[in-house]
């Protein structure tokens with residue numbers, strides 16, 4: 606007889622118990638029967654149940670040993686399902702997929718690693734689509750309008766390389782155990798074709814990080830004086846002109862598109 610699984614708080618285990626929501630989240634992926642899907646943190650299979658058999662290939666990454674063992678037993682002998690036991694931030698799940706750029710990714714992921722997972726997924730090569738359950742405030746930060754307090758490095762980091770939709774909220778009572786916060790589903794579609802070169806994108810990351818470290822300062826000062834940028838006056842003036850912003854603007858006034866132009870012209 607197996608003992609029932611006790612949810613591990615350290616692994617962010619809040620299991621989604623509402624079957625209608627499970628279906629709705631999986632439907633947001635719009636997976637075709639030939640698609641390859643990577644699921645992060647399948648747990649007891651709340652989303653997996655609605656994916657298995659309906660997609661071409663399913664790659665599951667689960668860190669919890671007991672849950673990974675249960676998944677291995679469940680899918681033993683299935684050539685269309687691969688179970689990877691490990692930390693999604695340490696193992697390289699993309700090495701196990703056919704075509705990382707055609708991949709669909711889904712996950713009800715632990716809250717404490719939402720941001721690193723998101724940034725990892727948005728490194729090149731980027732998947733075709735990502736559907737994630739995130740804390741409501743993270744969804745708000747990702748989708749925040751320019752000029753609001755929630756607008757920051759996360760908003761620009763995601764929206765400079767992808768389009769984002771906050772699809773719907775998920776109340777905390779839909780989970781067991783009940784978490785302390787509400788959640789939301791976001792769908793992220795990386796731009797095709799890419800809008801920046803890899804080199805411009807690396808510079809963009811530096812500029813965005815620097816800008817929001819100094820979010821109370823004006824762009825001119827950030828570009829000239831931040832140790833990670835140190836542009837001279839002429840370069841800074843040309844960069845803001847080509848981005849269509851002002852030296853006196855603060856970072857939260859600069860749209861993701863303007864940040865891309867700024868970083869490109871600093872190159």
Ligand code: SAM
Nearest residue numbers: 616619620621646647648651668669692693713
């Ligand atoms: N998908 C299931 C559901 O919706 O009910 C479980 C969701 S639960 C919020 C998060 C899951 O991610 C747990 O199964 C947990 O063990 C797993 N997990 C936690 N950290 C992980 C990591 N670093 N890599 C892979 N899986 C992880």
